[in-house]
Amino acid sequence: MNLRNWRFFIYNGFQNILRNRVMSLASVTAIMVALIVLGLMLVIVVNLDVMMKEMESKMEITLFLKDGVADSERFDLQNEISSWQGVYDVEFVSKHQALEEWKRQLGDRGSLLDGYTGENNPLPDSFLVKIEKPEYVNSIVEKAKAIPDIEEVNYSSKVAEFIEWLARTIRLVGMGLVAVLASVAVIIISNTVRLTVYSRRREIGIMKYIGATDWFIRWPFIIEGLILGVMGGIIATGVVVLGYKFLLDRSSYINARWGYLGIFKLLPLNEIALYILGATLLLGACVGVLASCLSIRKYLRV
Amino acid sequence: MIQFRNVTKVYPNGLCALSNVNFTIKNGEFVFVVGASGAGKTTLIKLLLKEIEPTSGSIIVDDVDLSSLRRKEIPYYRRKLGVVFQDFRLLHDRTVYENVAFAMEIVGASSKDIRRRVPAVLNMVGLGLKAHAYPHQLSGGEQQRVALARALVNSPSILIADEPTGNLDPVTAMEIMKIINLINRRGTTVIMATHAKSIVNAMRKRVLQFRKGVLIKDEQEGGYFDEP
Numbered sequence A: 001m002n003l004r005n006w007r008f009f010i011y012n013g014f015q016n017i018l019r020n021r022v023m024s025l026a027s028v029t030a031i032m033v034a035l036i037v038l039g040l041m042l043v044i045v046v047n048l049d050v051m052m053k054e055m056e057s058k059m060e061i062t063l064f065l066k067d068g069v070a071d072s073e074r075f076d077l078q079n080e081i082s083s084w085q086g087v088y089d090v091e092f093v094s095k096h097q098a099l100e101e102w103k104r105q106l107g108d109r110g111s112l113l114d115g116y117t118g119e120n121n122p123l124p125d126s127f128l129v130k131i132e133k134p135e136y137v138n139s140i141v142e143k144a145k146a147i148p149d150i151e152e153v154n155y156s157s158k159v160a161e162f163i164e165w166l167a168r169t170i171r172l173v174g175m176g177l178v179a180v181l182a183s184v185a186v187i188i189i190s191n192t193v194r195l196t197v198y199s200r201r202r203e204i205g206i207m208k209y210i211g212a213t214d215w216f217i218r219w220p221f222i223i224e225g226l227i228l229g230v231m232g233g234i235i236a237t238g239v240v241v242l243g244y245k246f247l248l249d250r251s252s253y254i255n256a257r258w259g260y261l262g263i264f265k266l267l268p269l270n271e272i273a274l275y276i277l278g279a280t281l282l283l284g285a286c287v288g289v290l291a292s293c294l295s296i297r298k299y300l301r302v
Numbered sequence B: 001m002i003q004f005r006n007v008t009k010v011y012p013n014g015l016c017a018l019s020n021v022n023f024t025i026k027n028g029e030f031v032f033v034v035g036a037s038g039a040g041k042t043t044l045i046k047l048l049l050k051e052i053e054p055t056s057g058s059i060i061v062d063d064v065d066l067s068s069l070r071r072k073e074i075p076y077y078r079r080k081l082g083v084v085f086q087d088f089r090l091l092h093d094r095t096v097y098e099n100v101a102f103a104m105e106i107v108g109a110s111s112k113d114i115r116r117r118v119p120a121v122l123n124m125v126g127l128g129l130k131a132h133a134y135p136h137q138l139s140g141g142e143q144q145r146v147a148l149a150r151a152l153v154n155s156p157s158i159l160i161a162d163e164p165t166g167n168l169d170p171v172t173a174m175e176i177m178k179i180i181n182l183i184n185r186r187g188t189t190v191i192m193a194t195h196a197k198s199i200v201n202a203m204r205k206r207v208l209q210f211r212k213g214v215l216i217k218d219e220q221e222g223g224y225f226d227e228p
C-alpha cells in the first residue's frame, strides 16, 4: 500500500463521516459518554491509589511484643526504636491498655471481655511507632522484624483498607459501566458504518468491477470507525480534564474545610491529563475499529 | 482466449438463464452477444466478471479456470477486463478526470503514470476538453465515453460491454461504436452484449445469438435479424 492510497482512505473516511452527519454525531456522543465514565473512573482511582500510598506511609506501625519481656529490656528497646531513622514517636501500649481500648470499641458489649482482665488477658504488649516520612516504613518494618523480642509487626490501617476497598469497588463498578457503555457505542458506531456502506454501495460496486481489492474497499470504513472513536476520546478527555481543573481550582476551599483529614489532596492536572488522554484514545480507537469491522463483516460482502 | 465449456446457469429461483453454452473467443476478436430480452446476455457477462458462478461447466480465461480463482485473486483477474455498462456507472461527485484516474488509483498506479495516461485516454475517446466537467454536465454519449476511458485506462486485454449503446440515440451510438472498434483494432478483445440490430448488422463481426439461454447461432461476420 502506498502513501497515496492512505491519503485516499483517510480522505474517504472523513467524507463518510460528513455525509452521514446525524449518525456520526450519535456515534461520537455514545463513545464520548462511555469514555467520560472511563475518564472519571481513572481520575478517582488514580487519586485514591496515590492517597492510599500516602496513607499507608503516614500510618502507625504496631509492634507486638513477646510475652514476658522485662521492663528494663522494654525501655532499652523503646529507646533503640526511637533512635531509628524516620521514627518520631514510640508509644508503649500495655496489654491492659489494649484490652481497655478493645472494650471501649465494643461499647455496650464491652462486658463480654470481662473474663479476660488481669492474668487472663490474651493480648500482647505493643509499641505504637509513628513515622515521619513514607519512605522509612519498609526499613523500620525490616529492622523491627529482626528483633527477637518482637513477635509480630502490623502496619495495616483501617482507613487505608477502606480506601483500598473503595478504589477496588470503584474500579470494578467503573469497568462494568465502561464495558456496558462501550458495547452500546459499538452498536451505534457499527450501525453508522453500516449506513455508510449502504449509501456507498454503488461506488463499492464500481470499485469491484475496476478490480479494487477487498482491503482497498474496507479501509475507508475502518478509518471512519477509527475517527469516530478517536473524536469521542478527544472530547471525553476535554470534558474530564476541564471538570478536573474546575475541581482543582476550588481545592483550596475544599482543603480549607476538610484538609485536616489529610486525605483530600488531588494530583496535579499534568500528572493525570496524559494518562486520561491515552486511555480514552486507546479505548475509543479500539471501539471504533471493532464496530466498523463488525459492520464490514456483515454488510460489505466484497 | 476465452472459453465457455458446457456452461449452465440456473438462478436460485430455478430459472435457467444459460444452458450448456460452448464457445471460444480468440485474442483480439470482436464478438457481439445478441438475443431478445431475457436471452441470457447479462448473465453471460456476469459469469465472465465472476460476479456469479456457473451452475455447471467451466469458464476459462487465458488458461485460467475461473472457478479455481481464490477470493483474493478475483480483483487481479478483473484488472485484465475493462467493463462498460448501459447505465455508465460513473461517480457523480468526481470530475471526468477523477473518474478515470480513480481506476488507476485503485490498481496502485503512480501519480506520474496517472498524470500521463489519463489525458491520453480522454483524448482517445474525444473528451480531452471536458476533463474537469462533472458527469451531470455531460450528455449520455459523453458519459459513456468517460466510462470507456475508465475501462481502458489500465490497458485491459479484454473489453466487456453490456448494451453500451442502450441509452444512446443512433448517431451517438455509432460514435461510441467507432471508439470500441478502434480499441479492438489496437488488439483488445471485445465482447459486447446488445440487441441493437442496426449496429450488429452494420459492423459485421462475429455474432453469438442466444434464445432463452441457448446459443442458437455462432457466425463470423454475422448479422442479427428478427427471429422466425
Ligand SMILES: Nc1ncnc2c1ncn2[C@@H]1O[C@H](COP(=O)(O)OP(=O)(O)OP(=O)(O)O)[C@@H](O)[C@H]1O
Pocket: B011, B012, B013, B015, B016, B017, B035, B036, B037, B038, B039, B040, B041, B042, B043, B044, B195
Ligand atoms: N438474479 C436473478 N435471479 C433470478 N433470475 C434472474 C436473475 N438475473 C436474471 N434472471 C433471469 O435470467 C434470465 C436472463 O437474464 P439476463 O439478464 O441475462 O437477460 P438479458 O439477455 O441480459 O436481457 P436484457 O436484454 O433485457 O438485458 C431472465 O429471464 C431473467 O429474468
Ligand SMILES: [Mg+2]
Pocket: B041, B042, B043, B162
Ligand atoms: Mg441484460
